[in-house]
Amino acid sequence: LRIAVIGLGLIGGSVALAAREGGAEVVAWDVSEEVAEPAFAKGIAVTIGGPLDQVVAGADVVFLAAPVGVLPELLVDVLRTAPAGCVVTDVGSTKRPIVAAAAGDERFVGGHPLAGAETAGVGHAREDLFKGAVWYLTPTVDSDGLLYERLHRLISSFGAQVAVIEPEQHDQALALVSHLPHVLANVLVSQTADVLSGQGERLPATGPSFRDLTRVAGANSGIWGDIYLSNRDALVEAIDDTVARLQRVRSSLASADRAAVVQWNDRAAADRRRLLDGQLSAGELNEIRVSVPNRPGVVAELALELGRAGVNIADMALHPAPDMASGVVILWIAGAAAADKAEQILVSMEFPVFRA
Amino acid sequence: LRIAVIGLGLIGGSVALAAREGGAEVVAWDVSEEVAEPAFAKGIAVTIGGPLDQVVAGADVVFLAAPVGVLPELLVDVLRTAPAGCVVTDVGSTKRPIVAAAAGDERFVGGHPLAGAETAGVGHAREDLFKGAVWYLTPTVDSDGLLYERLHRLISSFGAQVAVIEPEQHDQALALVSHLPHVLANVLVSQTADVLSGQGERLPATGPSFRDLTRVAGANSGIWGDIYLSNRDALVEAIDDTVARLQRVRSSLASADRAAVVQWNDRAAADRRRLLDGQLSAGELNEIRVSVPNRPGVVAELALELGRAGVNIADMALHPAPDMASGVVILWIAGAAAADKAEQILVSMEFPVFRA
Numbered sequence: 068l069r070i071a072v073i074g075l076g077l078i079g080g081s082v083a084l085a086a087r088e089g090g091a092e093v094v095a096w097d098v099s100e101e102v103a104e105p106a107f108a109k110g111i112a113v114t115i116g117g118p119l120d121q122v123v124a125g126a127d128v129v130f131l132a133a134p135v136g137v138l139p140e141l142l143v144d145v146l147r148t149a150p151a152g153c154v155v156t157d158v159g160s161t162k163r164p165i166v167a168a169a170a171g172d173e174r175f176v177g178g179h180p181l182a183g184a185e186t187a188g189v190g191h192a193r194e195d196l197f198k199g200a201v202w203y204l205t206p207t208v209d210s211d212g213l214l215y216e217r218l219h220r221l222i223s224s225f226g227a228q229v230a231v232i233e234p235e236q237h238d239q240a241l242a243l244v245s246h247l248p249h250v251l252a253n254v255l256v257s258q259t260a261d262v263l264s265g266q267g268e269r270l271p272a273t274g275p276s277f278r279d280l281t282r283v284a285g286a287n288s289g290i291w292g293d294i295y296l297s298n299r300d301a302l303v304e305a306i307d308d309t310v311a312r313l314q315r316v317r318s319s320l321a322s323a324d325r326a327a328v329v330q331w332n333d334r335a336a337a338d339r340r341r342l343l344d345g346q347l348s349a350g351e352l353n354e355i356r357v358s359v360p361n362r363p364g365v366v367a368e369l370a371l372e373l374g375r376a377g378v379n380i381a382d383m384a385l386h387p388a389p390d391m392a393s394g395v396v397i398l399w400i401a402g403a404a405a406a407d408k409a410e411q412i413l414v415s416m417e418f419p420v421f422r423a
Numbered sequence: 424l425r426i427a428v429i430g431l432g433l434i435g436g437s438v439a440l441a442a443r444e445g446g447a448e449v450v451a452w453d454v455s456e457e458v459a460e461p462a463f464a465k466g467i468a469v470t471i472g473g474p475l476d477q478v479v480a481g482a483d484v485v486f487l488a489a490p491v492g493v494l495p496e497l498l499v500d501v502l503r504t505a506p507a508g509c510v511v512t513d514v515g516s517t518k519r520p521i522v523a524a525a526a527g528d529e530r531f532v533g534g535h536p537l538a539g540a541e542t543a544g545v546g547h548a549r550e551d552l553f554k555g556a557v558w559y560l561t562p563t564v565d566s567d568g569l570l571y572e573r574l575h576r577l578i579s580s581f582g583a584q585v586a587v588i589e590p591e592q593h594d595q596a597l598a599l600v601s602h603l604p605h606v607l608a609n610v611l612v613s614q615t616a617d618v619l620s621g622q623g624e625r626l627p628a629t630g631p632s633f634r635d636l637t638r639v640a641g642a643n644s645g646i647w648g649d650i651y652l653s654n655r656d657a658l659v660e661a662i663d664d665t666v667a668r669l670q671r672v673r674s675s676l677a678s679a680d681r682a683a684v685v686q687w688n689d690r691a692a693a694d695r696r697r698l699l700d701g702q703l704s705a706g707e708l709n710e711i712r713v714s715v716p717n718r719p720g721v722v723a724e725l726a727l728e729l730g731r732a733g734v735n736i737a738d739m740a741l742h743p744a745p746d747m748a749s750g751v752v753i754l755w756i757a758g759a760a761a762a763d764k765a766e767q768i769l770v771s772m773e774f775p776v777f778r779a
Contacts, residue, residue, distance in 0.1 A: 243615045244633040251607050251636060253691035254668045258661070259599045260694035276604040276639045283632045285692025292685045299676040305614070306673045310666050312610045317662045320655040329648045335609035336641025338616035 068092070068221070071126040073141065075102045075113055078158045078180065079132030080192025083111045085225040086128075088194045096122040105190040120148045128221060130178075131157035131165075136293035139168035146172050154214035160241060161297040162205050162234035169209075176218055177205035177234060179241075180227060187287060198226035205234045206371070208364035212394075215366050216385040223382045231367075231374035242301035246294060250306065252284035353406030355398045356421040357413050366396060372416060373398075378409045424448070424577070427482040429497065431458045431469055434514045434536065435488030436548025439467045441581040442484075444550045452478040461546040476504045484577060486534075487513035487521075492649035495524035502528050510570035516597060517653040518561050518590035525565075532574055533561035533590060535597075536583060543643060554582035561590045562723035568750075571722050572741035579738045587723075587730035598657035602650060606662065608640035709762035711754045712777040713769050722752060728772060729754075734765045 068091040072079045075097040083093045087110075095106065095113040106113040114122055123129055129149055131141055138159045146169070149155055156178040157165055169175035182200040202222050206215050219229055232240070259277070295302060319327035359365045366385065373380060382399040400406040406422075413420045424447040428435045431453040439449045443466075451462065451469040462469040470478055479485055485505055487497055494515045502525065505511055512534040513521055525531035538556040558578050562571050575585055588596070615633070651658060675683035715721045722741065729736060738755040756762040762778075769776045 240619060243611075243618055247614075248611065248632040248636040250669070250672060251611065252632070253688060254665055254672070255599075255604065255607065256698065257687075257691050257694045258603075258664050258668055260698055262599060262661075262664070263596060263698075276608070277600040279635045279638050280604040280607060281695060281698075282635050284695045285688060285690075288685045288688045288692070291688055292681055295676060295684050295688075296679060296681055299679060303673055303677050305618075306669050306676075308614050308618070309610055310669050310673075312614055313606070313662050313666050313669075316606060316610070317659055317666075320651060320662075321659050323652060323655060325648055325652055328651050329644045331613075332609060332641060332644045332647055332651075334641075335613050336644070338613045339637060339640045342612065342616055342619075342637075 069125055069127050070094070070221075071096070071122050071129045073097075073119065073122070073129065073131050073145065074133030075106055075111065075189045076132060077187050077189065077191050077196070078182070079130065080106070080109065080111065080189035081182075081194065081196035082130050082132060082158070082225075084109065084192055084194035085197060086221070087111075089221070089224045091221075094122050094126075102189050105188065109189065109192060111189070119144060123149045123153070125150065126153050128218060129153060129155045131155070131159070134290060134293050135159040135161055135297045138165045142168045142175065146174065149174060152214070154211075154218045156204075156218055159297070160245065160294050162203075162237045164297055166205060166207065166234040171207070171209040173209055173211040174214055176210050176215055178218075178222070179203040179205075179237065180222075182227075187290070195226065197222075200227050201230050202227035203230050203232050203237055204370075205232060205237055206367035207234075208367055210364065210367045212364075212366035212385060215370075216383060219370075219380075219383050228379060228381065230379050231370040233371065238298050238301045239304075242298055242305045246298055246302050247305045247309065249283050249286060249291065250295075250302070251309070252281050256281040256284040353400050353403060354422070355400060355406060355409060355413065357396045357398065358419040358421075359394055359396055369396065369413070369416070369418070372412055373409055376408055376412055378405050378412070425481055425483050426450070426577075427452070427478050427485045429453075429475065429478070429485065429487050429501065430489030431462055431467065431545045432488060433543050433545065433547050433552070434538070435486065436462070436465065436467065436545035437538075437550065437552035438486050438488060438514070438581075440465065440548055440550035441553060442577070443467075445577070445580045447577075450478050450482075458545050461544065465545070465548060467545070475500060479505050479509070481506065482509050484574060485509060485511045487511070487515075490646060490649050491515040491517055491653045494521045498524045498531065502530065505530060508570070510567075510574045512560075512574055515653070516601065516650050518559075518593045520653055522561060522563065522590040527563070527565040529565055529567040530570055532566050532571055533559075534574075534578070535559040535561075535593065536578075538583075543646070551582065553578075556583050557586050558583035559586050559588050559593055560726075561588060561593055562726060563590075564720035564723055566720065566723045568720070568722035569741060571726075572739060575726075575736075575739050584735055586735050587726040589727065594654050594657045595660075598654055598661045602654055602658050603661045603665065605639050605642060605647065606651075606658070607665070608637050612637040612640040709756045709759060710778070711756060711762060711765055711769065713752045713754065714775040714777075715750055715752055725752065725769070725772070725774070728768055729765055732764055732768055734761050734768070 070086045070091045070093045072083045072095040075095045083095055087093045095111050098116055100115055103115055129145055131138055133141055138157050142165055145155055155175050158178055158180055160179055162177045166177050180197055180200055180202040182196050222229055316331055380398050381401045384397040400409050410420055426442045426447045426449045428439045428451040431451045439451055443449045451467050454472055456471055459471055487494055489497055494513050498521055501511055511531050514534055514536055516535055518533045522533050536553055536556055536558040538552050578585055672687055736754050740753040756765050766776055
């Protein structure tokens with residue numbers, strides 16, 4: 068397998084190392100001279116600047132790991148030069164702009180690994196960065212099934228848990244679970260600094276709640292400027308919702324309505340438990356075999372349907388029949404309950420299902 | 424030293440254990456039968472219900488460690504029965520209501536240890552809960568110097584770092600560094616749960632920022648209902664400021680104003696660094712001796728003035744002259760720079776200062 072990594076930061080570097088660990092041949096490309104030395108130290112072959120053609124030529128998988136803001140333009144360039152049987156993906160934290168830029172090209176599958184927020188730069192790259200991490204993929208009905216499978220298997224081999232999701236749903240969810248938390252952290256830290264410096268030099272000891280809430284404040288502007296802007300419509304909607312909710316609790320407080328405040332707080336406790344429970348997924352891998360017609364989009368359709376029901380595909384394999392008119396998709400699902408649900412969904416989609 | 428603890432939860436229980444460890448005689452009182460068994464298991468003598476008189480009689484220090492909502496009423500009861508030479512303090516997280524309830528009684532000094540948010544109940548009490556924790560004290564000019572000193576030394580002996588602060592400033596600061604973070608955590612967790620459950624069953628994997636921001640969501644309503652309500656005016660003001668700031672960044676995002684978004688984010692980064700720096704306090708203890716007239720309020724005045732300048736008194740001792748007309752206050756300050764600043768302030772207050 069030949070892998071090309073375009074953009075050699077923490078994520079790109081870790082993709083390169085994880086792919087090499089799995090036996091792939093890896094080439095990388097970056098615009099910045101500064102990555103050359105740390106890349107060399109890690110044994111990653113990197114081309115600095117110049118045309119992308121030579122790097123992308125002959126690649127089986129291309130990872131775009133540049134800042135979110137330049138990804139759509141970069142994708143158009145890469146799709147122009149990448150070979151026909153090459154799957155192209157990205158690692159950007161917003162998915163609608165790049166999916167739109169792909170314009171239905173069957174070689175593109177959007178991606179987003181949830182990993183590596185704490186450091187930056189190829190110097191921090193490590194082959195096990197994605198072990199246990201969720202890696203979102205956003206295939207569409209245009210995505211080629213065989214190319215999708217290759218990418219899915221490669222990412223699973225990094226130790227990541229692939230989660231399939233629509234681009235719109237991904238961006239709305241990320242606005243809530245990542246971008247809005249960063250906004251709130253920024254607001255809280257600057258508000259506190261402003262009010263307390265107005266009181267002279269005293270900055271009081273802060274409890275664990277403040278430290279928790281502000282840990283991500285002022286994240287790298289080079290990365291986060293792009294992220295905020297690329298998902299700004301979803302983020303604006305989320306901020307409006309936050310403001311409305313703050314105004315409701317403000318009103319309960321101002322009128323000293325204890326019952327309303329307690330109910331609101333209890334509700335948050337229940338919601339937190341529910342969200343945490345939703346993330347507990349474990350158990351034995353169950354193998355499910357599904358016969359499918361070999362038409363474009365069928366793999367994505369299936370993965371999306373399971374994704375919508377909250378079933379994560381731990382791993383998958385695709386076996387086309389020799390006549391290429393049909394095939395078998397083998398899915399591995401963690402946990403008996405999730406596997407049962409997957410089976411029901413696949414049966415309801417009218418695919419023949421076989422469970423060992 | 425005889426210590427009475429009124430209210431035997433995590434904080435009250437830990438005060439009892441820490442005081443006993445230091446050689447004090449400790450008695451406790453609580454309204455709930457349920458604390459009897461875990462208190463017995465830890466060897467704490469507890470009276471359940473009945474009049475407070477016998478528990479408070481003969482006490483040198485009384486700690487009120489009941490829920491914030493009942494503290495003002497409880498304080499009035501205790502001050503009615505506590506002996507003349509007894510210092511009464513509390514551990515509530517809001518200070519203005521109880522300071523008002525003290526009505527200038529020279530025996531009262533408000534307090535608030537920043538410790539123990541993670542668990543609750545006397546069963547979790549431990550003698551080292553306050554080691555390294557900040558313990559706010561809010562003496563006023565009415566507070567008796569000798570009684571204040573006794574309390575300060577006792578709390579320092581628990582391993583806590585005493586920080587002196589005005590009640591108003593404490594409540595405004597706590598609204599920002601504790602109560603508002605809890606409000607934001609509640610809002611974020613319920614908003615996310617609502618939006619994502621509208622999308623079917625999928626609750627996506629959440630990144631570290633979401634986990635950080637929502638860790639304190641839905642904290643115990645029995646405790647937090649009181650806290651929110653007792654500090655509601657400061658909290659409402661803080662929420663209004665948050666809403667105004669959210670609306671400003673919303674407007675920058677909606678108009679895709681990259682420069683404004685980046686500036687806002689860089690500002691948060693700088694504010695976070697400044698707040699963290701403000702909390703770094705360490706270094707050798709420096710001893711400063713100050714001669715003061717033995718008039719009411721002088722110790723509080725001195726501690727407040729240092730507190731305003733951000734100087735924490737690591738420990739203190741009061742040596743009245745035999746004629747009680749004057750005395751020497753010995754202060755221990757961590758770090759040479761802080762000690763120099765303390766010395767300047769004390770000199771500017773026209774007290775004779777001696778540094779060994």
